[in-house]
Amino acid sequence: MAALGVVLLVVSACLLAPFYAHDIAHVDAFSSNLNGQIRLNGKWVSVLQANTQGLGLGVTPIGPTWHFSNYFLGADNQGRDVFTRLLYGGRATLLIGTTSAVICCLVAAVLGLAAGYFGGVIDWIISRVFDIVWAFPIYLLAISLSVILLTSGLNVGPIHIGAGSLLLPIIIIAAVFVPYVGRPLRGIVLSLKEREFVQAAIGSGASDWHIITREILPNVAPTIIVFLPLMVAFDMLTESALSFLSIGVQPPSASWGTIIQDGLGLLYTRPWVAIAPGLGLVLTAGALNVLGDGFRDAFDPKAKLRGSI
Amino acid sequence: MLSFIIRRLISAVLVLFAISVMVFLIFFATPGVDPAARIAGRSASPAVVAAVRAAFGLNRPLPVRYLLMMDHLFIKHDLTSYVNVNTPVIPQILHAAPVTLSLVLGAAVIWIIVGVLGGVIAAANRGKFIDPLIMFVGIAAVSVPAYWLGEVVNYFTQSKFHSSVFSWVPSSGYVSPLTNPWQWALHLLFPWLTLAALFAGIYARVLRAELVNALNEDYVRTARAKGLSERRILLRHALRCSLISIVSLFGLDFGALVGGAALLTEIVMGLPGIGQLTYNSLQNLDLPVIMGCVMYAAFFVVFANAVVDVVYALLDPRVRVA
Numbered sequence: 001m002a003a004l005g006v007v008l009l010v011v012s013a014c015l016l017a018p019f020y021a022h023d024i025a026h027v028d029a030f031s032s033n034l035n036g037q038i039r040l041n042g043k044w045v046s047v048l049q050a051n052t053q054g055l056g057l058g059v060t061p062i063g064p065t066w067h068f069s070n071y072f073l074g075a076d077n078q079g080r081d082v083f084t085r086l087l088y089g090g091r092a093t094l095l096i097g098t099t100s101a102v103i104c105c106l107v108a109a110v111l112g113l114a115a116g117y118f119g120g121v122i123d124w125i126i127s128r129v130f131d132i133v134w135a136f137p138i139y140l141l142a143i144s145l146s147v148i149l150l151t152s153g154l155n156v157g158p159i160h161i162g163a164g165s166l167l168l169p170i171i172i173i174a175a176v177f178v179p180y181v182g183r184p185l186r187g188i189v190l191s192l193k194e195r196e197f198v199q200a201a202i203g204s205g206a207s208d209w210h211i212i213t214r215e216i217l218p219n220v221a222p223t224i225i226v227f228l229p230l231m232v233a234f235d236m237l238t239e240s241a242l243s244f245l246s247i248g249v250q251p252p253s254a255s256w257g258t259i260i261q262d263g264l265g266l267l268y269t270r271p272w273v274a275i276a277p278g279l280g281l282v283l284t285a286g287a288l289n290v291l292g293d294g295f296r297d298a299f300d301p302k303a304k305l306r307g308s309i
Numbered sequence: 310m311l312s313f314i315i316r317r318l319i320s321a322v323l324v325l326f327a328i329s330v331m332v333f334l335i336f337f338a339t340p341g342v343d344p345a346a347r348i349a350g351r352s353a354s355p356a357v358v359a360a361v362r363a364a365f366g367l368n369r370p371l372p373v374r375y376l377l378m379m380d381h382l383f384i385k386h387d388l389t390s391y392v393n394v395n396t397p398v399i400p401q402i403l404h405a406a407p408v409t410l411s412l413v414l415g416a417a418v419i420w421i422i423v424g425v426l427g428g429v430i431a432a433a434n435r436g437k438f439i440d441p442l443i444m445f446v447g448i449a450a451v452s453v454p455a456y457w458l459g460e461v462v463n464y465f466t467q468s469k470f471h472s473s474v475f476s477w478v479p480s481s482g483y484v485s486p487l488t489n490p491w492q493w494a495l496h497l498l499f500p501w502l503t504l505a506a507l508f509a510g511i512y513a514r515v516l517r518a519e520l521v522n523a524l525n526e527d528y529v530r531t532a533r534a535k536g537l538s539e540r541r542i543l544l545r546h547a548l549r550c551s552l553i554s555i556v557s558l559f560g561l562d563f564g565a566l567v568g569g570a571a572l573l574t575e576i577v578m579g580l581p582g583i584g585q586l587t588y589n590s591l592q593n594l595d596l597p598v599i600m601g602c603v604m605y606a607a608f609f610v611v612f613a614n615a616v617v618d619v620v621y622a623l624l625d626p627r628v629r630v631a
Contacts, residue, residue, distance in 0.1 A: 132327040137568025137610050140603045144335045147591060147599055148342055155341025237454055241573055244456060245591050260457055264577060267460055268468040275464070278457035285452035293448075 003290035010284045014094055017087035027071075027081040030088075030252040060269050073272045076262050082273050089254040090280055096170050096248075096255070097236035103174040104231055105224050108181035113220070115182075116189025117212055127186070130179040138176050142238060145172045146247035164250040169242060173235050180234075181227050188223055192216050222299035226292060233288035240281055256281050313622050313629045321615040328607050333375045336600055337365070348596045350392040357391055382604055392595040401586060401598065402605050408483050408582035413571050415497055416504035417563060423505060424512025425555070431513055432520035433543060443517060446510030456573035459503045463577060466499055481579035500578040504570060508562055515558060519551035526550075553625050560617030564610040572606070 021027055061075035072083035115126035133141070149172065153163040161167050192198055193216070201211050236256075242248035243257025251258070256277035263274025337344045345361045346353070353361075362368065366377045381388040386399040431443045466475040479496050486493040523529060524547055532542045572584025579585075583602050590598035622628045 132324070132331065135324045135611060136328050136331060137564060137607055139569035139572065140607050140610075141331075143587065143591070143599065144332060144603050147594070147596070148335055148339050148347065151347060151594060152342045233452065237452075240454055241456070241569075244454075244573065244576075245588060247591055260454075260460070264460065267464050271464045271468070274457070274460045278454065278461070281457065282449070282453050286448055289448050289452055 003287040006283060006287035011094060014087050014090035017091055020087055021084045027084050063270055064272050073276055074270055076273055085254045085259055086276055089256045089259050089277060092249050092253060092255040093236050093239055096166060096239045097232045100170045100174040100235045101228060101231035104177045105181055105228055108178045108185060109224055112182040112185030113189055113212055116186040130183050134179040142172055142176050142242055146242055150247055169239055169248045173238050177231060185220060188220055189216055192219055226295045226299060229288045230292040233285040236285055310629060314619055317615055317618050321611055324611050325608055332604055333378055337374055348391060351594060382601060388597050388601055390595050390597050392593050398597050398601045402601050405582045405586045408580050409571060411497055412500055412580060412582060413567055415501040419501050420505035420508040420512060423509035425516060427513030428516025428520060431517040435521055443514050447514035450507045450510040453507060455504060455507055455570035456577050459574045459577040462499050462503050483580050500574055500580060504574055512555060516551055516555055519554050520547050523547040523551050556621050556624060560614050564614050568606055568610050
């Protein structure tokens, strides 16, 4: 339950991002604020402060003020409020993680059911596609797809998706993980097909559609539900990794991955820029993983032995 | 055994072919994308684009283009970058590969040792304080991004405590083991620990589960009945069988690491390996370098998986006939 609480807390905090930006912090998370000044302890302070050490060249963004009304976690290189960006970034990361997990599970369910139920040529084709994608290291596949699609967008027939759209990372991440869900589902369908109640349905002349939706799907659904939170966690981590490589969410949009990348250059002076989004990721992904384990225990009591380890 | 190795090699070659076709299709046949313009870089002149078109045979049939790409990558080794003009790609990759290999192999040694130790200790003390700890570490391991952990480790060792506890940590970088083995290990120590931390927990968790299962087996009861010590039963009887699953898990993780977490860790740890090379070429969209890195890394992963499968078959005769 604590895990569910953590997830809900993170989600609601991120959903409140615009409210926080407009009404509490009074900042714009997406435009740079190089000459901005804030009022701190009764004094006006520049958001970007001139370096005093070394040659005195360049600027260092202001550090955490720990006041919610004013640059709670400090500013980044562009003078933007890191905490506000963190909330907005969480929105992108959660949105991409959830939608791509849902798409991935849906596609995997359709393919897994088709392959397991119909067998024959359909099974052979789907299984070979799964095998090939499975053998391709996930990140390398995602990098190849992203670098091509993110520079030019996706144009297949009537479908046009712009280069900066969030849909691209969503589709790419969903596609890459399909075999990881589809293969186990196919296995489950194969074994279900041999069971008496399915044989009975076939024997009594039920249509394929009826058997798939009424007999097999209800028995596969718990597995899909168990997969879902785990896939959201996986997809969030993949999104962040791609964004960190600058081939995920494109500027000026933010995600936890892009903020970690922003923080890479500021690591020794303003470590919170990199640490905070990572903490958000670890917290959310960890809670989702605990949640997935809990779902598994609830749906499959026999697996409790594994869950308690 | 020989027939198993041959079968495994044939399937590896098929997988390599499938992966190379996929890379080819992604880079050269994505609908709505002009591959010549992409490869030539952002502000390329028409002459350069025409040169790319000729080099990769982009007005010729697809199979010919595939062969030309493979020719540039693996036979002639003459793939060149068009962003950093006339820089050959393959030598850069071969130069970077030892760094990535050093990182991954060292980390693997550490995580196997720590994971096996942790698993054995947890199984010997099952039901005590160590169980929730192992559970926690296992969850953390699948939730922490390696590159972020690397940044945090860097912050503590290079900045926050660099003047006190960690003053002996050298600044990030890579030293070849041929010039100075000690400095090589010292520079790689924290990158190794960062990667190993993520995997050691999972291995301890899996090994503990396997050991607990094995301790319920008949042969363990027999060993107990013969009056063997609990330590001997755990280390000589149960551990031997349980290690088999660790080997197969290692095959999968080692591959995943080379194609993922290791590349990302290199970037934050300042190690000039394949990951750093990929990252830099992603920043300026240097497609030939990205293509080369993806292809060579993917091939290495498939090869490593095949080797692990053969080792697995050596350890467990049941696998050979399957």
